[in-house]
Amino acid sequence: MRHLSICQALDAEELTQLEDIASDSVFDERVVLFHEEDEASSVFNLTAGVARLIRSLPDGRRQVTGFALPGDFLGLSLEKTWRYSAEAVTPVVACRFRRSVFEAFADKNPQLIKKMHEFASHDLNMAQDHMVLLGRLTAEEKLASFLVEMKKRWSRIAGHEPGLIRLPMGRQDIADYLGLTIETVSRVINQMQRDRKLVIVPDGIRFVDQNYFDALAL
Amino acid sequence: MRHLSICQALDAEELTQLEDIASDSVFDERVVLFHEEDEASSVFNLTAGVARLIRSLPDGRRQVTGFALPGDFLGLSLEKTWRYSAEAVTPVVACRFRRSVFEAFADKNPQLIKKMHEFASHDLNMAQDHMVLLGRLTAEEKLASFLVEMKKRWSRIAGHEPGLIRLPMGRQDIADYLGLTIETVSRVINQMQRDRKLVIVPDGIRFVDQNYFDALAL
DNA sequence: AGCTGACATTGACGCAGATCAAAAACAGCC
DNA sequence: GGCTGTTTTTGATCTGCGTCAATGTCAGCT
The missing domain is CATH 1.10.10.10 (Winged helix-like DNA-binding domain superfamily/Winged helix DNA-binding domain)
Structure with missing residues (x-):
């Protein structure tokens, strides 16, 4: 069950290794998974529930940049800090990797980095679609x-x-x-x-x- | 001169290899570098000039998703088709790589893929900033x-x-x-x-x- | 069942920015 | 310089969506 959503990039052996460094977390409705500008110390893979991804302005205006559904990854960009917040819209279950460990693992698995790049490219396309939506x-x-x-x-x-x-x-x-x-x-x-x-x-x-x-x- | 903008990810030897598969192209003002939905057979690195990146709707409405300035890369996502058009705003000079060759080169240089992923992550951040701008x-x-x-x-x-x-x-x-x-x-x-x-x-x-x-x- | 608080709907009105239209500025070119 | 086509500026008016305000709906609790 969890195997399906964990990572399509890897073969069986690599998957087993990845699972060794993963742990499940649960978040109640409205709970913050992580906050804009906090240190990004985890990588998440949603297994159940829905989260909203938010950028906020100082005066309280918000832009929801996306919704994360089961199967979606958060934190693959491997930047030092989060650039947006994530909050549970419904109760959320997420497979969580310590970032340092995930990164070390990725460095040894070029195929995984390539997959991460494909994910990022896809997200960038989605973001550009959304720009058209918002602007026009x-x-x-x-x-x-x-x-x-x-x-x-x-x-x-x-x-x-x-x-x-x-x-x-x-x-x-x-x-x-x-x-x-x-x-x-x-x-x-x-x-x-x-x-x-x-x-x-x-x-x-x-x-x-x-x-x-x-x-x-x- | 050109070395500076070509690719910060590589050491001197790799740079030399990359240059071997590159060629310079020039585009006059208003000329289309590539068109939305065309096959993406090149990767570009602007060395001079400015290009606009455009998504168009069937009825003619346009969203400019970004401007490419000297040093910027286009096509690093390595997807089969372009998802946006690029047009020269001023005369443009670009260092051009045949995509198939660039991709083969990247497959042998994990550090380059990692750098590409960093570029994509950065672009995604820019895109999210722009969503806030457009929406709020x-x-x-x-x-x-x-x-x-x-x-x-x-x-x-x-x-x-x-x-x-x-x-x-x-x-x-x-x-x-x-x-x-x-x-x-x-x-x-x-x-x-x-x-x-x-x-x-x-x-x-x-x-x-x-x-x-x-x-x-x- | 009735109470409570959060969220959604509906209506009246206002305004930021769009639309329509014209004039002005500018860049090539002969 | 004067002519031509393009882009920018400016003005007048309009409208889609926002704002403000009230009412309705529903879930959870006692």
Whole structure:
């Protein structure tokens, strides 16, 4: 079970070695996994739950730069300090590596570094997509893109209910992810429901008119 | 001269090897270095000039995701296709590597891959900064942040005139970088000049009130 | 069941920045 | 210099989304 998400870069032997330096941590809802500018002494791999990744401005404005889902890694950049905070949106279980040990391990496994670079490149693409969203999309397009993205990501996760788009994060988190206010997020989603584009259900939403979303999403 | 910008990751011997697989290319103003979704068959290292990195939407809306300055690398992610276009803002000279050869070289030099990963991590940080800018800053704050960023980046480039913040890109490019319109960019900059925060000079601007910019910038 | 606190929805109104339109500045070029 | 096309600036007006304020909904607790 845990093997699946731990690291696709390694063969069986390397995996066993990696597991030796890993330990599981659990975080309750709202708990901070790590804080912007703290020393980055761990690498995390989420095994269950959802976390929000946040950059804050001195005056309290927030930008959620992403949501971490099961399987996602945090801290692969191996920089000395965290550049963002991570908070548990739901209870989170994460496989945790001491950074110094992980780094030493990576130095001996070029294939792992290459994989880490691929992960970083992928994250950079996602970040650039998100720049387009933040800079150039309307509120309706932002919501459509977000929902399509979440549908795609959940669909890759074993045991998800197909069709259900789980939204464990609150409206405020969605707003801070999309560069909107909570009121606009609420208005747009509810307007979509009135227009029969989606239905709001417990824990998330379901698409009624997939074409509508595909046409609007980035 | 060129040695300085080619690759800080390598020792003298490796550098010589790398140079053997490199060739210089020049691009006139407005010329496309490569296009979104084209096969990525090269890796570039700018040696002179400035390029804009662009993601476009089907309806013509654009997001400039960044500007490449001398010393910057393009294509280090080693993905099969480009995810953005690059166009010369000024005449550009770039050191170009055939991707297949560069990749083979990297596979034999773990230190180079590690350096590439560091570059990607740095770019990811920049991208996250830019998400905060796009999602949460006002027009005035966006311009201040952009100008401070450009000042910082030019100051690291040998032969720049200290104090001058060169802006070779047009107002439209700045607007597409900041998620604004060209009119707003023009208005904000000219208002700053009226307020004696900066002066507009040929090829760029100069700060008059550095404190003002430091206080506003991200 | 009723209470409590957190979160979401809805409505009325305002404003930062977009849009539309025109004039001004500038760069090449003959 | 004068002509031409491009980019920038400036002004007037509009609007999408933010702000402010109230009300509604739901989960957990006693």
